[in-house]
Amino acid sequence: MSIQYLPDSGRPIGAEAPISSDHLFKDTDDIKDVKLRVTQSQDNDPRHHHWTIFWVVANCGDIEVHRRVHVVREIGASHLTNWGAVTSSMDPEPTTRDIFIKRMTLAERKRLEEIGNTTPVRAPDGDWNCQNWVYSVLRTAEKEDLLAPQESVSVVIRALGIKFNAPSS
Secondary structure (H helix, E strand, O other): OOOOEOHHHHOOOOOOOOOOOOOOOOOOOOOEEEEEEEEOOOOOOHHHOEEEEEEEEEEEOOEEEEEEEOOEEOOOOOOEEOOOOEEEEOOOOOOEEEEEEEEEOHHHHHHHHHHHHHOOOEOOOOOOOHHHHHHHHHHHHHHOOOOOOOHHHHHHHHHHOOOOOOOOO
């Protein structure tokens, strides 16, 4: 069986792209920590946790504004969607853990964004999810020398090893 990819990055027809604050909070030309955020799933199954590549572009008081590269499941859609990189606030919570990936220049982050923006989204198959997509982005970054050899594997192993407390009922 061949792998099927969704047209237009899985963007549902008629759906509006998420609001991005990139016009208000520009990514500046300095070196920044790029991280992987793991957000606990409702069932606490490690394969269902959400993964997001991000870096901080601004601080507004206690609120961090992040540039995010990830895929999401839109309400009413049976598949994931890649809207491209988006800038918005994203506060850490007890149900998130961050993993350091690498310190990157603006040019490197822009290339990472482009990799994310062009990484295709697979049609639903019951197994492939946002974690596979993030791994694909990291592997491509590795092939393009943005990451050291095997760094993508190291990040994924650390992410899969994250343990959260059981969700409260």
